[in-house]
Amino acid sequence: MPTTFADALRDARSRHRLSQLDLALKAGTTQRHISFMERGRSLPGRGMVVRVAEALGLPLRERNALLLTAGYAPVYPETRLDDPALTPVLGSLRALLAGHEPYPALVVNRYGDLVAANDGFRLLTEGVAAELLEPPVNVLRLALHPRGMAPRIQNFADWAQHVLERPRRGLAHGPDPRHQALLDELTGYLPSPGEPSGDHLGFAVPLQLSTSAGELRLLTAITQFATAVDVTVAELSLETFLPADAPTAELLKARPTQ
Numbered sequence: 001m002p003t004t005f006a007d008a009l010r011d012a013r014s015r016h017r018l019s020q021l022d023l024a025l026k027a028g029t030t031q032r033h034i035s036f037m038e039r040g041r042s043l044p045g046r047g048m049v050v051r052v053a054e055a056l057g058l059p060l061r062e063r064n065a066l067l068l069t070a071g072y073a074p075v076y077p078e079t080r081l082d083d084p085a086l087t088p089v090l091g092s093l094r095a096l097l098a099g100h101e102p103y104p105a106l107v108v109n110r111y112g113d114l115v116a117a118n119d120g121f122r123l124l125t126e127g128v129a130a131e132l133l134e135p136p137v138n139v140l141r142l143a144l145h146p147r148g149m150a151p152r153i154q155n156f157a158d159w160a161q162h163v164l165e166r167p168r169r170g171l172a173h174g175p176d177p178r179h180q181a182l183l184d185e186l187t188g189y190l191p192s193p194g195e196p197s198g199d200h201l202g203f204a205v206p207l208q209l210s211t212s213a214g215e216l217r218l219l220t221a222i223t224q225f226a227t228a229v230d231v232t233v234a235e236l237s238l239e240t241f242l243p244a245d246a247p248t249a250e251l252l253k254a255r256p257t258q
Helices: 005-015 020-027 031-038 046-056 060-069 084-099 139-144 156-172 177-188 246-254
Strands: 105-108 114-117 207-211 214-224 237-243
Touching: 005 031, 005 046, 005 060, 020 031, 020 046, 031 046, 046 060, 084 105, 084 114, 084 237, 139 156, 139 177, 156 177, 214 246, 237 246
Parallel strands: none
Antiparallel strands: 105 114, 105 237, 207 214, 214 237
16 A cells, blocks of 8 residues: 555556546646656645545545545544434435335445345345344345355356456455455355356346246446545445346336335
């Protein structure tokens, strides 16, 4: 991990594949200033660090880390989920989950730990080993574990690649022991670690799942708080499952709910 602002800025710019000129234009400064900052010849003010971080599109957690390397305190708070200040946010999310019925929907944190889910989520967890449903529930493990959803996923190889994208994206922002441990664990559940098939469509790959309601084909849509200024809220994801065909929609609508 970079320990100086100069190294951290250069590393972040390289990872985002921006030239010094591109970054300067986005941050409203000059290429010369960017060059001086990356060489340690210029110590930026806190406002400039924030502008550069925004120009790079860094996640809030990474923006705080960049501020620390420049000698400034983090400016984005990280509120605990059980803090009363987040009650309105979590209430709104639960309302969204309920409104998505009869289709499954859930909210997870950046590691895929379950924060909340609607009744439709129970359809995804049919037959899952009880220990995998003990809090904290990790939905990535739930999907790929051999005692989880895996035996009922008809297109397991391609869906597994979709699941692995979360820890891979996390690691793209820099080293993270938990993302690495998750990636290593999840990869171990795959029959072979080979490349995805030609049918792999990234986020659009359907989940083909056998359930008590019948065979389902579901697409996922992931929503995040794009304007959040709290690290915890910014790292929450609302993942909704949508029917990929008419038979799936009919099966879900006919399913009794509790």
